[in-house]
Amino acid sequence: MSALHELTAEQGVAALHAGEASAAEMVDAALARVEDDRWGSFLAVDAEGARGRAREIDALAERPPLAGVPIAIKDALSTRDLTTTAGSRILEGFRPVYTATCVERLERAGAVVIGKTNMDEFAMGSSTENSAYQLTRNPWDGGRVPGGSSGGSAAAVAAYQAPWALGSDTGGSIRQPAALCGIVGMKPTYGAVSRSGLIAFASSLDQVGPFARTVRDAALLLSHIVGRDELDSTSLDWPEPIAVPEATDLEGVRVGVVDELMGDGVEPGVRAAVDAALARIEGLGGSVERVSLATTEHGVATYYLIAPAECSSNLARFDGIRYGPRFDDARDLLEHYEVTRGEGFGPEVKRRVMLGTFALASGYYDAYYLRAQKVRTLIRRDFDAAFERVDVLVSPTSPTTAFRIGERVQDPLAMYLSDVCTIPSSLAGLPSLSIPCGLSDGLPVGLQLAGAAFSENRLLSVAHALEAAIGFDPRPPGVL
Amino acid sequence: MSGPWEAVIGLEIHVQLATRTKMFCGCDLSFGDPPNTHTCPVCLAHPGALPVVNREAIRLGILAGLALGCSVPPACEFHRKNYFYPDNPKAYQISQYDAPLCVGGRVAVLLPDGRDLEVGITRAHLEEDAAKLVHLGAGGRRAGAEASGVDFNRGGTPLLEIVTEPDLRSAADAGAFLRQLRQTLRALGVSDVNMEEGSLRADANVSVRQAGERALGTKTELKNMNSFRFLERGIDAELARQTALLEAGGRVVQETLHFDPDAGEIHSLRSKEEAHDYRYFPEPDLVPLAPDQAWVEELRASLPELPVARRGRWYELGLTYEDAEVLSETAELGEYFEQVAELAEPKAAANWIRGELRAQLREAGQEPWESRVTPALLAELIGLREDGTLSEPGAKEVLAEVVRTGASPAAVVEQRGLGQISDDGELTALVERLLADNPDQAEQLRGGKDKLVGYFVGQAMKATGGRADPARVGQLVREKAAG
Amino acid sequence: MIDDATVRHVARLARLRLGPEEEARMREELSGILEHVERIQALDLDEVPPTTHVVELLNVVREDEPRECLSQEEALREAPEVIEGMFAVVKFE
Ligand SMILES: [Mg+2]
Ligand SMILES: [Zn+2]
Secondary structure: OOOHHHHHHHHHHHHHHHHOOOHHHHHHHHHHHHOOOOOOOEEEEEEHHHHHHHHHHHOOOOOOOOOOOEEEEEEEEEEEOOOOOOOOOOOOOOOOOOOOOHHHHHHHHOEEEEEEOOOOHHHOOOOOOOOOOOOOEEEEEEEEEOOOOOOOHHHHHHOOOOEEEEEEOOOOOOHHHHHHHHEEEOOOOOOEEOOOOOOOOOOOEEEEEEOOOOOOHHHHHHHHHHHHOOOOOOOOOOOOOOOOOOOOOOOEEEEEHHHOOOOOOHHHHHHHHHHHHHHHHHHOOEEEEOOOOHHHHHHHHHHHHHHHHHHHHHHHOOOOOOOOOOOOOOHHHHHHHHHHHHOOOOOOHHHHHHHHHHHOOOOOOOHHHHHHHHHHHHHHHHHHHHHHHHOOOEOOOOOOOOOOOOOOOOHHHHHHOOOOOOOOHHHHHOOEEEEEEEEOOOOOEEEEEOOOOOOOHHHHHHHHHHHOOOOOOOOOOOOO | OOOOEEEEEEEEEEEEOOOOOOOOOOEEOOOOOOOOOOOOOOOOOOOOOOOOHHHHHHHHHHHHHOOOOOOOOOEEEEEEEEEEOOOOOOEEEEOOOOOOOEEEEEEEOOOOOEEEEEEEEEEEEEEEEOOOEEEEHHHHOOOOOOOOEEEEOOOOOOEEEEEEEOEEHHHHHHHHHHHHHHHHHHHHHHOOOOOOOOOOOEEEEEEEEOOOOOOOOOOOEEEOOOOOHHHHHHHHHHHHHHHHHHHHHOOOOEEEEEEOOOOOOOEEOOOOOOOOOOOOOOOOOOOOOOOOOOOHHHHHHHHOOOHHHHHHHHHHOOOOHHHHHHOOOOOHHHHHHHHHHHHHHHHHHHHHHHHHHHHHHHHOOOOOHOOOHHHHHHHHHHHHHHOOOHHHHHHHHHHHHHHHHHHOHHHHHHHOOOOOOOHHHHHHHHHHHHHHHHHHHHHHOOOOOHHHHHHHHHHHHHHHHEEOHHHHHHHHHHHHHOO | OOHHHHHHOOOOOOOOOOOOHHHHHHHHHHHHHHHHHHHHHHHHOOOOOOOOOOOOOOOOOOOOOOOOHHHHHHHOOOOOOOOOOOOEEEEOO
């Protein structure tokens, strides 16, 4: 058996059930990896709590399904008594009184939360550089970003600090960091996973999803968190259990390559890796055709109206009255609000709150927010039409590999445009995942696969067969 | 401009619905409990907490809407109304905007002067109540407060906001409408409708225009008047202010106003902050509601007789507006009256309940429906009075005994020999004896001094312990004197 | 695209205090983003209904049954300032 921290979650569960290791040992191995703080992936580590829960699980007569395997949780998810900041100063030191439903379900299934991972403040960003607390470094190259906003979770899994992690994805915040860190990341169908306890960025887009080093682990993690939750009115009864995939070929699978996402903006090295993956698909018996999603070109514009509009309202509750630090000794209420929020939020959050407030303001609503909601309808129709012809749509997850720390912070629009591949399926509420499909100049390239609503099982099967054919080695040089 | 002026008034009424739990979370509702003991992550707006709609609030909202003649559209949705205030923890209120629960109603209001007033109901929609702000220090008044505290117990209470068309023409109309609305909502059991406790709150949109004019004048909004008296006084004060302003050649400015009942003055609530821009947008955390039309019909069929219909019926029984007002104060009192009126003459029943019965019970601290005086016993007493068995004082005395013991009035009359003497033979003998015993007065009476009839009636009452029928005695005295 | 007065108005609506430099930068950045966003103005959307929810759910409600509330202590534990069992707010007029 390899070192405990090198096991996949699936292998870890098996080892625990077989009595080859204890949860306490498994958690200790993860915590030892976390102590190596080269990557800045964690904002809070709950070593004591994690060890305690591992011992409790070890003492049980019968191990729960996940048997005591450790997990890292994005700091956007509320965890009772464990500091939860969403990467923002406005929640510095905040200890929630309740736990997010998805985390609770995992804990009940026997997963052990070891800590909370770094993120762009309130999940706004694509590099994790917008965290109010620290930078996170890409395990493949410490001078580069891990992507974002769930960069901490992606880096933790890529650096073997945890076999898997939870992230949240609003316009690509799971898939893009997964791509940049050479791991698997999935955003499920909107409504698949309860949002109760997920600190809201854009309510109509936010979804919780898994990070893992294998597609099978991602499927296993997802299987424990999907389904209706009475605390989230938009959560869905899940039609069938999420299965851990077994498929080895793609016989009969129709794959569409999104024309608009294979254009000039895609780096040559990324294109080469994606083309190689397409050849593998055909090698496994799948068919590949080109598909047009014409409205894709409006995706970023639409997204950057809807998401900020919702965020401007969602973030209005942070006012320094019921929780959060106080930054002022204001003389009146207006000053209190303005100073608390002016000091408590970072530049990117302020930018989006401003943009969203503008899009909803009287006189602008029809031209911006309402129009964006209508374009959203067109984008959904485009996907509906495409899925009449194909089963899965593929594209690069990100047009580039991991960029240098600091490279894009001065140009918000350039940062936004890098979400071009992941945004359309978010707007349509569709499931979509990223798997590593090769390296370009030593940096991972992600392949995005998107499916129709509720097609998670097929998507995971295709991804699993392809993953095996690609044979990507997830170990970044020098990390283990 | 000059008069005559016409007042144009519309009301926006917020009613706390009588659910067990809050609109969007499972916290139970309370009144007067220690602060912040009825809260959860949802109603404290903790990060990540989401609203879930209370089904009972929908049911009560639809019931109220149907009673106001509204229709219930096949679908409605929630919007966010964004504004910052410490009593609004999410900084948005979940409310309904362009797709409310109930629309387009109409109610007939019966006014004190017998007129019928038709009032249009624009809409009735669901929303959540704000928390309570408590201004501490400096006498607790907001202006000089040292600090303020927020208590979220009330925050998130289900509210039904009812908006009327500007169909009211005076403060008295507005008061009459609101009274009838309160009776209606109470009869339905959808709310406690207590203005003092804040479960019924009214804002008024007030404007004036020259009589005969079609266009509406500029309106002002009078906020949160917490009693019927203040509502009427506030509207009157605002109408007077606007009229004086217009007559002096001024212009009404659209603004929000507050009526100070102590000073009888109107104050502007405009602060240095800029005008509100609520940035309404559809609430992404909630999905649309599509009330099942069969369910709506079931609710419609379950509506009790509405106060306005009952009043119409009562007027036909001979009751006055005041009778109806008093008997409508509580559902129980109305029901008590109905039961008495089944067995006795209705107008007499109303008089007895409003007058002697409540007066006697007040001393005992009882309400009629919980007293020993069952509707049947009261009806029996009224019957004894109506058929002349009991005199007025006699009936009151019997009632006192019934209040005390719950005995049958007929039995009390029997036992105490309280029956009125109306037997002509007995009364004739009595009158003859009295004339004989008082020859001087009898002489003067015969001489035409009519005042002395009263003297002999008084003597007769005295002689019978009040049981003689005074009207008949008077008649007999005159007959005998005329000889 | 967007002027100083609009930036100030929107910042006030959002209750964000911006320094003078922050305000100028915000105007530039928002203008750049809005310029990109302008492309959706060209689309013919007259006949297109808006998408508010991607899930087609209706009537998701809960029964009117009480759940356990937080204790006062728990409710107040993260508050920066407490007064007489309540969340303290700055004195205001
Ligand atoms: Mg309202
Ligand atoms: Zn609550």
